[in-house]
Amino acid sequence: MRPVVLWTDAVLFLQVAAALAYAWRAARAPHLAATWSQTFKDPAGAAAAVVLAVFLAIGLADSVHFRLRLPDVAGSAPAYSPVTTSLLDLALAHQLEGAESTYSAPLATRAFEKQTIVTEQGVKREYPRLQHAARDLADPARQWRADVLTRAALGAAAGLAATACLAALAAFALARRTGGGWTQAARRIAAGRTTYPLRAVLATVAALCVLSGVIASLTLEYHVFGTDRVGNDLLALVLKSVRTGLVIGTMTTLVTMPIAAGLGLAAGYLGGIIDEVIQYVVTVINSIPYVLLIAAGVLILVIYLDAHPDQFPTAAERTDARLFFLCVILGMTTWTDLCRLIRGEVLKLRELEFVQAAHAFGVPAARIMRVHLLPNVMHVVLINIVINFSSLVLAEAILSYVGVGVDPSMASFGTLINTARFELGREPVIWWTLATAFTFMFALVLAANVFADSVRDAFDPRTARR
């Protein structure tokens, strides 16, 4: 196979690397270590972090892209598939290939719509059996219930076993660190008397393990969340949407960070006419309704992509470029807030002794901004990313729904909801596409909101929940 690095892949992995580097640095700086550990000492924050980590793992698995090598034809150079695949695609191969022909309800054995079937007895109108669900059941009407329950129970048992192993590991690790026997450590975890909320974390892990165990065991023979209009498995679609949400949620703030940080630093530190001009630009951009800015930006982008098809050899690269620039466009409308926050922070910092001293020693302004001020406003950027994340994920859905979001062929919560927009109006009602998309989006955004809350509380004790 031949690896493919899409733009958003590169940025996503750079982000992870940068986050790790920051964590390494923060662990060495006592004040940062203290504030960040505060976030993880909050049970809600730690539990949310676990959920976010799972979503991040799914997103990263979906960001390792490559083109599979096609079977060799004698006498020709090795050829590669025109389709870009990711690690997640490989893991979901069973679901992605097991497409039905149309809608089917969650865990269903038969299709949702009647079809004309020609048999030896003649032509019949009936609900056909699904091609990739409950294939080994002879009489689904009678056996379905027992089969589903057995599979779910097996999955839950596997999940519980995994949790038990992890809990035992945690108890042993705790016992080794604090001394004393592991039964004592287990008792302390159960009573919630640990520095970090191990009980809350383990409870979250247990819930996630059982849930994914049940889903994983059922998905071998069923469409757990049903299928959409063209018969695609919804579980696969919604898992592939996670990456889009993650990319938009984190990259948007990051790609415009240089502008926001540069202008914010300049406005705050240099002041005077420069400050006036930057403030003016910020006000002008803020006072344009953001929907118009985004719509105009996306239209420009689409025109560009249509005019230069040669720059994007595969469809994946094209949709990825659109996603990348959508982040830039979204960032163009949101950088003003970050800029204002950084300016405010710099106004406070520049009166402090170390900046005054640097100024007195004749250090040039550019160097002061880069060496003394920038590192000290980085936490504002980081908190801003965390806080903006959830609203950006929600915004993506709305923009895709209006038609100025990601490419319609890209899996995302917005496109998923958009394709299902008229399903509730049908008779009988098709609820599962919307339910699946909204549930996963809710889980992601809720975890992000809860985590953002504990980050904010740790960095700004004034607003702490008393």
Next chain:
Amino acid sequence: MLAFTLRRVLYSVLVLLGVNAVTFVLFFAVNTPDDMARMQLGRRITAEAIERWKAQQGYDKPLFLNARAPGLHKLTDTVFYVTTARAMSLDMGRTNEGIVISEELRHRIVPSMMIAVPTLLLVVFASIATGLGLILYRGTGLERSGVIGLVALMSISTLFFIITGQFVFARVLQLMPISGFVAGRSSPLFVALPVLVLLLAYLGPEARLFRAIFLEELGKDYVRTARAKGLSELGVMGHVLRNSLIPIITSSGLLLPVVFTSTIVTETFFTIPGLGSFTIEGITQQDFNIVRAVVFVGSTLYIVAFLLTDLAYGWADPRVRVK
């Protein structure tokens, strides 16, 4: 006071000029006048007809710099200068189809305002009530579940409220039409659902913000004094509310343009013929005059919101007035 107001108005004009320039650049980066003519007259069209249409609409000049014109006319004899000058004298011109835009705006602003104004008032009042209620019951299970409920509410997509709202209220219960708008006595029925949706969308963040403001106020000395004098908890809340007015006004003022923009988006979901659908029309029909007019209204609203906020500060806290 007069000097302050004058300065603010001048600055507002400057911001409007900037907004106009940005809109112009963005719009003409997407559509050239030739595209617009073809959009308007159809694909099969002679070059002369395009030229005639451009001359008629005033798009036959260079966009920014007319190199062939003498002296100062290099700058004034351009599409940018002419359209900007017209907009600044509040003449919005006509759509490509010849409809007078200011007339159209007057019709269309009615349903938009019927959504935006009640939403704004309801959000502010509901958030204050929720915030105060949570504070009154602080330390109890009611507060805990309330705070959790608000975070959950914040995490639900607006699309969910729109889709399920239309399904439950319009389809199952048949209390109101699914979408559309009719002026007159039945119009409240049409805007009820959009208002409810926007209220739910903004209640979470706003109520949480107000609760945090009240909490901070609650830690101050005058609260302790008031309690020591034996004031009831409700009376204390009265003091807290009065003293929290400034941050409440700030966030409510910031909410006005946000609600306006959300109204634009919400209208398209409910196919209400307000400013939102006008905007979408302008974008899809590549009509610069429409886009500019709506942006103009939107940014004026933003600027007015800021002016109102500043004036409200003086009303809420007489100490501000001195400066």
